[in-house]
Structure formats: structure tokens, C-alpha cells
Amino acid sequence: MFETLKAQPADKILALMQLYRDDPRETKVDLGVGVYKDATGLTPVMRAVKAAEHKLWETQDSKVYTGLAGDPAFADAMFTMLLGDAVPRNTTAAAATPGGTGACRQAFEMIQMARPDARVFVSDPTWPNHLSILKYLNIEVVPYRYFDEETRGVDFDGMIADLKTAKKGDVVLLHGCCHNPTGANLNAAEWDAVIEVLLQTGATPMIDIAYQGFGDGLEADAAATRKVAAAVPECLIAASCSKNFGIYRERTGLLMVVAADTSALTLNQGTLAFLNRQNYSFPPDHGARLVTMILNDDALRADWMAELEEVRNTMLGLRTALASELQKLSGSDRFGFLAQHRGMFSRLGTTPDKVEALRDKHGIYMVGDSRMNIAGLNAESVPILARAIIDVGI
Known part of the structure; x- marks a missing residue:
């Protein structure tokens, strides 16, 4: 019966992940997958979550x-x-x-x-x-x-x-x-x-x-x-x-x-x-x-909120740094929107062919509609991305 099934369209982000993995360039940058990453590229377990898991392990007496x-x-x-x-x-x-x-x-x-x-x-x-x-x-x-x-x-x-x-x-x-x-x-x-x-x-x-x-x-x-x-x-x-x-x-x-x-x-x-x-x-x-x-729990909540603020401020810092670097390279304020956007994502508002050029020429991986995960950046990759954006004419 299953021979009647039709192939479903591939998930574009998952396909992008595989392309990124196969790219041998050391300077490649993954801005596709929507997960937070710290400066080392790790998605860490938050301190309060670890503490809560330890407490749960000690006290939970049923999995009903x-x-x-x-x-x-x-x-x-x-x-x-x-x-x-x-x-x-x-x-x-x-x-x-x-x-x-x-x-x-x-x-x-x-x-x-x-x-x-x-x-x-x-x-x-x-x-x-x-x-x-x-x-x-x-x-x-x-x-x-x-x-x-x-x-x-x-x-x-x-x-x-x-x-x-x-x-x-x-x-x-x-x-x-x-x-x-x-x-x-x-x-x-x-x-x-x-x-x-x-x-x-x-x-x-x-x-x-x-x-x-x-x-x-x-x-x-x-x-x-x-x-x-x-x-x-x-x-x-x-x-x-x-x-x-x-x-x-x-x-x-x-x-x-x-x-x-x-x-x-x-x-x-x-x-x-x-x-x-x-x-x-x-x-x-x-x-x-x-x-x-x-x-x-007052203590766990306070620690979680403090770490969440660290995450938020890290992304805001990356936004500001990228907008500043692009202003310096382009001599214009046309990328100021990056500092005004909020959350993990920004959309550059460019064409799929330029997104492809970013990937082919510079190893910059983002979704075809130019959505990029700001949390995929760090201090070293911000200037790499900025130079690539200017190079492909965005």
C-alpha cells in the first residue's frame, strides 16, 4: 500500500545543515539553524536547568x-x-x-x-x-x-x-x-x-x-x-x-x-x-x-533570569557589532536595521542568488530567504560576515 505515498519536500534548514557539515573551509559560518550558541559554538545547558535536574534526580520517586x-x-x-x-x-x-x-x-x-x-x-x-x-x-x-x-x-x-x-x-x-x-x-x-x-x-x-x-x-x-x-x-x-x-x-x-x-x-x-x-x-x-x-524556586529563578539576560545581551552585542562593522565597510547606515531587530533572527532582505553567493564564495550558510541566526555569530565571525555581505553586493 505504501507505494502510493508521494515524496515530501525536503526541509530546507536540515538540507542546509548537511551542506554546512560537508564544507571543509575552516572559516565557514553556520547562521541557519535556530538554536542559541555561545562564543565557542556550544548550545549550553543553563545553570538553573542543571541544578533543577540534579534536584529532580534526588527527589523524584515515580515516572507515572x-x-x-x-x-x-x-x-x-x-x-x-x-x-x-x-x-x-x-x-x-x-x-x-x-x-x-x-x-x-x-x-x-x-x-x-x-x-x-x-x-x-x-x-x-x-x-x-x-x-x-x-x-x-x-x-x-x-x-x-x-x-x-x-x-x-x-x-x-x-x-x-x-x-x-x-x-x-x-x-x-x-x-x-x-x-x-x-x-x-x-x-x-x-x-x-x-x-x-x-x-x-x-x-x-x-x-x-x-x-x-x-x-x-x-x-x-x-x-x-x-x-x-x-x-x-x-x-x-x-x-x-x-x-x-x-x-x-x-x-x-x-x-x-x-x-x-x-x-x-x-x-x-x-x-x-x-x-x-x-x-x-x-x-x-x-x-x-x-x-x-x-x-x-526563588534562587533557581534568579539564576535562570540572570543567565537569560546574559544570552539576550550577547545577541544584542552581536547585532550592534555587525551593524557597526557594516557601517564602517559600506560607509552608509543602510544596515542599521540589524541593531533594531530583536531575537535570534534577522532577515537581510536580499535575493536567493546573493545568499547562494555568500555560501559559495565565503562559506556563509543562511536560509535562502536571507534569514540568519544572529546567535550563530561570535567576535571572530562578525567581520567575516560583514566583509562577505559587502563583497556580494547586498
């Missing part, structure tokens, strides 16, 4: 299943970190998921269950897996303008014009902070305008927040998500712990459904549990338990 929605303590801890006091806890259903991808998948499944004809408005560009999952589920995608190729900032007028075409029953997918793949973010006033459009159209927002703490700080990065959740009748929030806790392989995520009042809580929570049961039954617990331990 958690509930279908995961440990409620994890949901409580994540709710506080993400939403603070923006909305009441007893209006918000939550379920642990296998990473942020799992949270997005369950959110799209819930949308499909609730509104089979729903359209999902998605930024152009967005994280490719958003589009892949939506296509697989046969959910209609409506792109909205987002990235301005000239300014390398947000095409806000285009975004608002496109979002005004949404209607009640549609979903607007938003990046809570550190937009992937562009690094270009909305400011506070622009978020207010987006909320106004959501209220006018009746469309439901879904916020994907995978990089809290990587942009302007843990609290600042949650501000837009909190503002949206407090302003609209209901919303979906898909969160990932992969980046800010550095627990990529533990697959730790959370999906939250915020309602206007407590009356919808039982139905929403039951639906999340049902969806988990259909896909994988009980969600993974190890990473979720580590996150819970860290967020609920």
Missing part, C-alpha cells in the same frame, strides 16, 4: 503519567510568567504540549474543530512550520503584509489594511515578540492599532511566543501578549520553553485558551485534554517539571 493536560503546576507557572495579572487564571484553559510546535498544532486543530471554515491570517513571511501544518490540515491561509524589503522593518500600513479584511470566525496569527524569521517587531502603538482592528473585525488572535526573554527582557517581551489577552474576548497562546530555558530536546510547550469569563473554562479545558489524547495522550513531563521547579 501526569494528566492529559500535563501537570497543572506547570500551567500555573507558565501562566504567571507569560500573562502575569493581565487576565484571571480561572478564565484560562491550558495544556502542556511537545514543544511550541505541538502547541501550534493543537491550536490549529482546536480552531478546525470550532470553525471548520475558519481562515487563518498569517504574516508574510512567517515560521515555515506554521504554513506546513495549516496546509496539512487543509485550513485556508490568508497572508498579510508584514516585512518591508526596503526598510527591513514592518510594513505596518499594509499589515493593517490586510487585517481589516478578516471577519468573525477568522484567526489572526501573531508573533508575540522576536518575529521569526525577520526580527522586525511592532511597537506599543502599533500593537494598540492591531488590537483595535481585532475588536472591529471580531477575528480571534492566536499568539505564538517562542522567544520570551530574547528580545527586550522577560517582562517587556510579554507585554504585547498581555495587552492582547486583556483586550479581546478570547485568544489562543502557543508558548515554547525551548529557547529561553535552553531545553530544545525536552520538547516543552504550552497551549493556553483565554476566554472572556469562567463559563467557557470547562469546555475549553476538556477540548484541550481531548486533543492531547488523540495525538499523544499524556504530554512529556521532564522539561515541564524542570521549568516548574525553576519558576517556583
